[in-house]
Amino acid sequence: MRIVGKCFRYFNTVKYLKTSQIFYQVHHKRKRKKDISQYSVSEITFSPYQLFIETLDGEPDYADRFELEQLVNGTLKLLHESTHFPYGTWNLDEKSHLWNFNLHYLEYCVALVSKYRSTGETKYKETIENILKDWLDYGLHASDAVNAYTISLRLVNCLIVLSVLYTEMDKALKKRLILSLYSQYRWLLCNTEKHLLGNHYLENLKAIVIGSLYFGEENIYHKYVNMFLQELNEQILPDGFHFELSVMYHKIILEDLIRVGLVLKETERTEYRQVVQYIEKMCSALKNMEDGISRTPLFNDSGDNIAKSSSSLLGTSEILFGLKMK
Template sequence: MIINIPLLFHTVRKLRFIQIYYQLWYRFKSLFIQNNKKPKPISEWMKIKWIDGLYNPKTYLRNNTFKFINIEHSFENKINWNLSTYKKLWLYNLNYFDFLNQEALSKEEGVKLIHEFIDTYPSVIDGKESYPTALRLINWIKFISRHQIEDPCIFGVIQADAQRLCNNLEYHLLGNHLLENAFALWFSAHLFNNSRYFKIAKHLLKKELEEQILTDGGHFELSPMYHQLMLYRVLDCIHLSKLNPNKFAIDLYPLLIQKASQMLSWLENITYTNGEIPLVNDSVNKISPDSNSLFSYCEKLQISSAHMKLSASGYRMVKASNFELLMDVGQIGASYQPGHAHADTFNFELYINNTPVFVDTGISTYNVGDIRAKERSTEAHNSVVVNNISSSVVWSGFRVAKRAKVTIENELEQSIQASHDGYLNLGVLHKRAWAWNPHKISIIDDLSGTPKNAKAYFHFHPEVNFKATDNGFKINNKHSICFENAISINTKIFEFAPEFNKRINSTCIEVIFNKQLKTSILIE
């Protein structure tokens, strides 16, 4: 295998030392430390309360049949907790046990599924990794607390999982993974009234929430879907502490409330009027709780919005009476953990009268390969590609090497202008300016230098009707988009992916131009 040294250099140089250290340490440790014993039952735990704030989506259907990420599978006899047929994301979902907290799952059925897992616990492989372990801990503790189950075998596995998680915190990844570890230990600490778990959970939550929640309330990985998931966890932690007051937890409570309020503000800003979220970066539907459900959960917990403007996350949202325009003028994020980032600098989405018109193409898979690479590329976004190269170098499934750096040059009430250096190695600086009023959106793309081949992409939602005109297209028999300085205007088929493993054919506009392209969207 040929090693691309520059690619590795630009990827690794942004990592933190702690990530590199723990990558090496955990790989070394795994060669010598393995514990495949079945946990012993335990007899001491706290009887805690839980009332569901939100139900999880229905993923357990019937008779050992599950449906995750739009793939349904039935186990004929016993459940294979190491099933590799559908790659890792499906298997992870099986081991999360989110289905324990779906609506209408009976206590008896849930206990049966838990014991099927316990029976094969020594042979479980991927399900013992820290991320699925963390989510499983949260789901098991919610379920047994809601039903007031007292089963020493179940508590023995929870204790074993919590101890293993403590010893294998995801410092090699950081980001949302480490936060999930902290949330899981917060639940475990309440269940066992364990001072060590409380100490670790509080330390991580204080540090990571302060760092990962930006000054405008957005989660620093810049994915609305992961933001929803992180807000859901924070709300659950608040809910747990309200139901089960504990002297070890009281000093963290104000921070949880503060961050929930800020995160609520960001989600309100980024959510369209019809309740949908922009599918930017790694975001899809039906994975996280939807925005309206989270708004209701906040209301139940009496958490009010901090009412902050979008800023540090790099997103801008214009909400006019007849359209909503999302613009991305942010950096690739997070700098040391950009695994869920795309090469989407200067991307935008447009909804007109609560209906999507120009959309991000979404994602359909996390599997490494051509589809994943395509969905993260600049061509899959409403931006500009120069010389058939993406503005940032995304590679493998979750890697980013050299990345575009954005400079906001001017920002007014009805306009914004920014530039990025993602094509500077080609001698090109890309500058994009948006301006808007109630009936018109203008986008001007300027390329300095001498680009050989510049293409601007505009991706229609599958339900949009369009018809070609002399210099653009009529949209839904009402609105229009037109271009100045275009060398050629073409249409191409692309696959819109609103959910994992769901791809719908749609059409995008490809505009070839030289140094400047003026785009006008007229809204009737």
């Protein structure tokens, strides 16, 4: 009976998959992934565009979730669990994969750099540099570090940090970080999550589009920005809501679009207007969904205090793109 039940579950999963997903599921299982070190280079073109956004990255509630004063003193809080920062290992077996994934997103470095930017206190900058040095020494050796979704988030988070610290960071550390980011970006190009699609695949495409502009790879940009726009056409419904029907993921993806829109605006790309149109639709849907509510509605795969607040997303969209929601 267990075998029959398992087969029934598999059938009910597969019947909802696209043909391409089934193909890439098989391909993903059989494919031997190259080590990131095989994409290493000694020099790379890099343009330090501005990806830090004060109204998003400086949001007080965003910083509070990481308890930055504890982090400066060596204690990391992720997903409501605190522990000594795992310098030298970058893996905690007693924690879940999700916790370890969050460890490798390096998102707390964005909160630290925002705090440094607003206060000028060097302890926050020093903590970032200690974390990045240790991650470059040991991080990629941890099993949960080399994952397409994890890399997609980490790549952009590190570029946000570099937006603030580009002229202040230790030169040797900065070069190591940029070269590592390029290697991860090239690995991601060969390992996008076509077997999963949905928000994971969109995160991959977002990171590649942004990375291609930072690293000056025009051929990659033109290919992937079109793929990104095609995916937006499929994933953003006519009413502006994300097709996974999770308010949390809707807000995460809206932030992604804001980041992409900002870089496209800086680089004067023709695709900028198309992205802003999707941002406007998503802002309208979010305004209607959360109007008068002080937290993320908890239905489908949603949690509170994971995505940025609706007020910061809507406010940022108005400041950067002139989108004022009535």
